[in-house]
Amino acid sequence: MKFVDEYRNPRMARKLVAYIRQRSSRPWSIMEICGGQTHTLIRYGIDELLEGAVELIHGPGCPVCVTPLEKIDRALAIASRENVIFTTFGDMMRVPGSRGDLLSAKARGADVRMVYSPLDALNLARSHPEKEVVFFAVGFETTAPANAMAVWMAAQEGITNFSVLVSHVLVPPAIRALMDDPETEIRGFIAPGHVCTVMGYVEYEALAREYDVPFVVAGFEPLDLLQGIAMLVDLLEEGKAEVQNQYTRSVCREGNPHARALMEKVFAVTDMTWRGIGTIPASGLKLRPEFEAFDAEKRFAVSDLSTRESPVCIAGAILQGKKKPPDCPAFARECTPENPLGAPMVSSEGACAAYYAFRRFREART
Amino acid sequence: MRPDEHVVEGVVLEVREEGPHRVGVVSVRGAQIKVWLDLIEDVAPGDRILFHGKIGLARLEPKQERKA
Secondary structure (H helix, E strand, O other), X not given: OOOOHXXXXXXXXHHHXXXXXXXXXXXXXXXXXXXXXHHHHHHOOHHHHOOOOEEEEEEEXXXXXXXXXXXXHHHHHHHOOOOEEEEEOHHHOOOOEOOEXXXXXXXXXXXXXEOOOHHHHHHHHHHOXXXXXXXXXXXXXXXXXXXXXXXXXXXXXXXXXXXXXEEEEOHHHHHXXXXXXXXXXXXXXXXXXXXXXXXXXXXXXXXXXXXXXXXXXXXXXXXXXXXXXXXXXXXXXXXXXXXXXXXXXXXXXXXXXXXXXXXXXXXXXXXXXXXXXXXXXXXXXXXXXXXXXXEXXXXXXXXXXXXXXXXXXXXXXXXXXXXXXHHOOOEOXXXXXXXXXOHHHOOOOOHXXXXXXXXXXXXXXX | OOOXXXXXXXXXXXXXXXXXXXXXXXXXXXXXXXXXXXOOOOOOOXXXXXXXXXXXXXXXXXOOOOEO
């Protein structure tokens, strides 16, 4: 299959692994931001192949995992209303709130529906004018254009029974927060290929200069990541704090100007709370005042939200790259995909889910 | 295509105008999906694209520089 087979070639992978091992004069600690990249690294055992040459630190780039608990509890409260059809992508259905998840709300009778697109939710609003249709707009910069498009189309068509519960987060401020931690051991970053497809990598050039760390924008297949790591190791060995682009088949420096313009039209930057991490200034998106009529938080007043995290889950430390899933005493014991204590065990981009799917038996043996 | 698959790659089979929008039929592992193409320039049948939430984000294989 084009764009798949050529990026999973074992012979090329072995060559790249040998190159990285030979090129590294010391073990370099590098962070892959995106949860999709984490899954590839763990699934193909790339972290183990590079042991001793590169320490891979898993980053906070799982949008579902960092959605604040308060927002999930708010979603549960809105979804439980009589006249609401609550829509969401599949991986939000089982993310635990303080008292249950959207799937259990559905089991109790709430009209919660899984959709492939916010445009599907907009279609539901068109076909059910007697209902309020709410879409849970969660994600990084990759998901924002689709959500902006849905709000923009609703405004253009004068649809009044559609709204979005917005929980959008931005990657560069999270990198800044990680690098401002005096205890950070991160020496370089694999930047998220899909986010950069939309946003480009100009912002990362400023971060590279500010923190004196290199970035390589990489894709999601095994050879994408191995090549990205090889390029990053080259930069580290040469002492260069610059940005390079491995994912040239999708990413250009300026990103997608049409997508960025639409996001800019619909959303404004705001401070945002990240689950397990805390509030990061200017790290989220909210609807601009001219689109506030589509803001589910304003449309549905919800009071008395008192959040309660699992006392055992160490998702915060995992999302900041300070611990790995097997360090958690609940990993693969009390916490499993069937009974998750934290969001990283649920999401298709969560680090705990990746270790559970591809590594748990090996972890149990050691 | 799974509902939790965030960004999907596919081949454009057909492009057409639908009101003010440009939409396409995109083949993903045998399934045919309607994708809005307003945010990508110059898409034609046969192109490979990346999309999320049925919104096209990029046409693959642009000629780009490797180094910033």
